[in-house]
Amino acid sequence: MTAIDPTAHLTAEQIEELGRELDAIRDEVIASRGEKDAAYIRKVISAQRKLELVSRGVLLFSLFPPAWVLGTAGLSVAKIMDNMEIGHNVLHGQWDWMRDPKIHSTTWEWDHVSPADQWKHSHNELHHTYTNVLGKDNDLGYGIMRVDEDQEWHPLHLGQPLWNFVNACFFEYGIAAYDLELGENLHKRRRKNPEFRARARAVGRKIRNQVLKDYVIHPLLSGPSFLTTLAATFTANLVRNIWSHSVIMCGHFPEGVQVFERRSIKDETRGQWYLRQMMGSANISGSRAMHFMTGNLSHQIEHHLFPDLPSNRYAEVAVKVRALFEKYELEYVTGPLPRQVFSAWRKVFRLSLPNRKPGIKTPDRERELVAA
Amino acid sequence: MTSAALRSRAWKLLEMVTTPLLPSDYLDLVSPLRAGADLRGRIEAVHPETDDAATVVIRPGRGWRGHTAGQYMRIGVDVDGVRLWRAYSITSPTNRQDGRVTITVKAIPDGKVSNHLVRRVKSGTLIQLDQATGDFVLPQARPAKVLHLTAGSGITPVMGMLRDIEFDDVVMVHCAPRPQDVIFRDELHDLVADRKLRLIEVHTDTDGMLDIARLDELVPDWAERETWACGPAGLLDAAEEHWSGHGVQERLHTERFRPGVAVAGDGCGGGEVTFRATGKTVDADGATPLLDVGEEAGVLMPSGCRMGICFGCVTPLKAGAVRDLRTGEITEAEPGVLIQTCVSAAAGPCVIER
Numbered sequence: 001m002t003a004i005d006p007t008a009h010l011t012a013e014q015i016e017e018l019g020r021e022l023d024a025i026r027d028e029v030i031a032s033r034g035e036k037d038a039a040y041i042r043k044v045i046s047a048q049r050k051l052e053l054v055s056r057g058v059l060l061f062s063l064f065p066p067a068w069v070l071g072t073a074g075l076s077v078a079k080i081m082d083n084m085e086i087g088h089n090v091l092h093g094q095w096d097w098m099r100d101p102k103i104h105s106t107t108w109e110w111d112h113v114s115p116a117d118q119w120k121h122s123h124n125e126l127h128h129t130y131t132n133v134l135g136k137d138n139d140l141g142y143g144i145m146r147v148d149e150d151q152e153w154h155p156l157h158l159g160q161p162l163w164n165f166v167n168a169c170f171f172e173y174g175i176a177a178y179d180l181e182l183g184e185n186l187h188k189r190r191r192k193n194p195e196f197r198a199r200a201r202a203v204g205r206k207i208r209n210q211v212l213k214d215y216v217i218h219p220l221l222s223g224p225s226f227l228t229t230l231a232a233t234f235t236a237n238l239v240r241n242i243w244s245h246s247v248i249m250c251g252h253f254p255e256g257v258q259v260f261e262r263r264s265i266k267d268e269t270r271g272q273w274y275l276r277q278m279m280g281s282a283n284i285s286g287s288r289a290m291h292f293m294t295g296n297l298s299h300q301i302e303h304h305l306f307p308d309l310p311s312n313r314y315a316e317v318a319v320k321v322r323a324l325f326e327k328y329e330l331e332y333v334t335g336p337l338p339r340q341v342f343s344a345w346r347k348v349f350r351l352s353l354p355n356r357k358p359g360i361k362t363p364d365r366e367r368e369l370v371a372a
Numbered sequence: 373m374t375s376a377a378l379r380s381r382a383w384k385l386l387e388m389v390t391t392p393l394l395p396s397d398y399l400d401l402v403s404p405l406r407a408g409a410d411l412r413g414r415i416e417a418v419h420p421e422t423d424d425a426a427t428v429v430i431r432p433g434r435g436w437r438g439h440t441a442g443q444y445m446r447i448g449v450d451v452d453g454v455r456l457w458r459a460y461s462i463t464s465p466t467n468r469q470d471g472r473v474t475i476t477v478k479a480i481p482d483g484k485v486s487n488h489l490v491r492r493v494k495s496g497t498l499i500q501l502d503q504a505t506g507d508f509v510l511p512q513a514r515p516a517k518v519l520h521l522t523a524g525s526g527i528t529p530v531m532g533m534l535r536d537i538e539f540d541d542v543v544m545v546h547c548a549p550r551p552q553d554v555i556f557r558d559e560l561h562d563l564v565a566d567r568k569l570r571l572i573e574v575h576t577d578t579d580g581m582l583d584i585a586r587l588d589e590l591v592p593d594w595a596e597r598e599t600w601a602c603g604p605a606g607l608l609d610a611a612e613e614h615w616s617g618h619g620v621q622e623r624l625h626t627e628r629f630r631p632g633v634a635v636a637g638d639g640c641g642g643g644e645v646t647f648r649a650t651g652k653t654v655d656a657d658g659a660t661p662l663l664d665v666g667e668e669a670g671v672l673m674p675s676g677c678r679m680g681i682c683f684g685c686v687t688p689l690k691a692g693a694v695r696d697l698r699t700g701e702i703t704e705a706e707p708g709v710l711i712q713t714c715v716s717a718a719a720g721p722c723v724i725e726r
Contacts, residue, residue, distance in 0.1 A: 018544075033453065034452040035450075035452050035453045035455045037453055038450060038453030038454075046401060049393070049397065049398055049401060050401065053398060053604065062485040093672045096667075096672060096675075097453075097454060097667070098450070098453055098454055098455060099454055099456070099667075099675060099678065100450075100455050101675060101676045101677070101682075101684060102397075104674075104675065105672060106674035106675070106684070107684070109393075109637075110392060111392060206392070209392070210391065210392075211390060212388055212391075213389065213390075213391050217385075217388055217389055218389070221389075222529040253713075308672075334520040
């Protein structure tokens with residue numbers, strides 16, 4: 001984190017001009033959306049379903065080690081595809097323009113214990129609106145971690161590397177608890193709130209269905225391979241959780257990503273909103289396969305600028321967005337996955353301890369966009 | 373346990389195997405036309421009829437319940453990746469041996485779906501279907517004398533009737549700009565040659581528009597005939613006036629391709645629509661469904677069948693009034709009032725919860 005606002009050199013006019021240029025990029029993609037894009041998502045969905053079907057078929061014979069390895073690998077990839085390139089993006093409404101009720105943000109449900117509608121609220125509405133605003137965007141540390149010097153340190157934070165590791169292993173449960181705002185709602189009075197109870201029941205139903213499917217029904221169908229199939233589905237869930245946790249940590253945690261004060265978003269203009277997304281997100285560089293497996297969240301910056309554009313278009317958008325970063329002399333935070341994951345973890349460890357020079361707090365003023 | 377109960381148990385178990393997807397999501401991959409699937413069809417061929425009209429041969433899914441001559445079906449076609457729904461009259465006879473149905477489509481200028489079907493669609497394409505519907509059909513008892521009064525693509529439901537049943541005495545008055553614009557012309561002339569049809573072609577490019585008063589001269593016994601009329605609104609309005617003027621309106625059956633309820637000028641000119649949750653306000657005319665208005669404005673709209681059946685698009689109407697595009701019925705905002713955005717258009721300024 002820098003004490004100096006990296007956007008301080010921009011005038012208010014420049015920020016609005018930047019906003020207009022980004023709007024033009026968006027309009028261009030929307031005007032050219034069509035058959036090819038529709039064919040893309042249909043192909044991905046169909047491939048995911050076939051891969052899952054075949055992998056689970058292979059796992060019926062998971063007593064044989066090669067079948068176990070093959071089936072587990074296939075199922076892990078299928079689950080990652082379901083959550084990342086399909087689920088996350090469909091639930092953002094990226095494919096709603098196709099007007100296909102089967103591939104639509106209002107009807108889609110994913111292989112995840114958080115029900116789609118709850119996730120859409122906490123993610124699409126809260127996180128994407130208040131990206132990286134301290135006290136507003138709970139994705140900053142998911143309410144269990146300290147990820148910025150400006151957050152107050154508490155002795156409990158000493159354990160955050162451990163929480164973060166546990167959270168990575170059981171990430172989908174962490175997200176479900178987070179979407180339920182479990183921490184806040186477990187107080188006695190809130191617990192009885194009928195709206196909360198209904199949402200908690202919905203999560204309970206989803207957990208039951210997912211657990212029954214992965215840990216009871218499919219193992220039972222495997223007969224003598226019961227235990228090995230159970231181990232395989234557990235492993236696939238673990239792989240999927242650790243993978244998506246890592247990718248998502250790379251989105252906003254690495255060094256170089258800015259956080260913002262609550263006050264800074266008061267009367268925020270469209271240009272300023274765009275700028276906050278640009279400075280508050282980080283990308284992952286890599287091959288096309290890497291982009292696909294991250295659900296194109298490797299293009300986190302582009303995704304945050306245009307959360308509802310089809311994910312298959314982020315790569316071409318990224319070229320233009322990066323040019324704008326250069327034009328306006330802003331830092332485009334990106335790097336290969338291992339480096340970004342390491343950077344995020346280092347921050348988790350570093351901030352588990354109190355700030356090195358207590359008492360010297362970054363002056364808020366300088367870091368505010370409005371000041372620019 | 374009955375076999376139905378067993379089947380439903382088995383299905384429940386299968387749902388547990390596939391959760392959160394449904395078994396049908398997997399079955400659709402291999403067998404989209406099977407019984408029990410959402411109704412779909414596969415386009416098997418497209419035969420040109422005229423320069424701008426073509427007959428589309430569709431193999432419907434197993435759930436297809438058949439049709440009655442004169443009815444239409446709605447189809448959902450993906451054009452440039454976007455699913456669009458349109459209604460077309462069925463032109464195939466009900467007893468077609470191979471179970472296929474045909475629609476005959478005339479490409480209208482700037483018509484997204486019609487041009488796609490006539491000029492671009494490839495055989496093998498999957499489309500969404502809806503069961504045949506419509507009451508522009510023949511009565512159970514075959515009438516002794518029949519008149520078909522048609523213009524342009526208005527001939528399509530009537531062709532479905534002609535191909536379905538042999539009439540004893542049938543006259544057709546058909547209007548088209550030029551002879552080569554007459555859809556099914558060869559087939560009609562074959563019927564004439566076989567003395568199964570008396571055909572009067574009105575070529576409006578040379579003869580001018582048909583004056584309904586000329587019927588007395590063209591078909592002197594028109595008033596005695598059970599009449600099916602289909603064509604542009606002007607022709608049908610004139611026919612309705614003519615028939616009721618002579619007190620024989622019960623013999624006239626008409627089919628309008630576009631619902632006449634959304635004509636501007638009779639107090640349904642639309643208005644400003646506000647989407648409250650997103651804070652967007654846009655102008656809407658009185659004929660565009662609010663679902664389309666919202667989607668055009670970039671508002672995340674829930675949607676389903678887009679034809680008023682599934683209630684997948686219902687949303688609270690917070691203020692103002694909307695018009696049901698099917699019935700013309702006006703719904704005003706009141707607490708708890710939900711509207712189907714796919715069949716409702718603005719009837720003045722309105723606010724919906726999106």
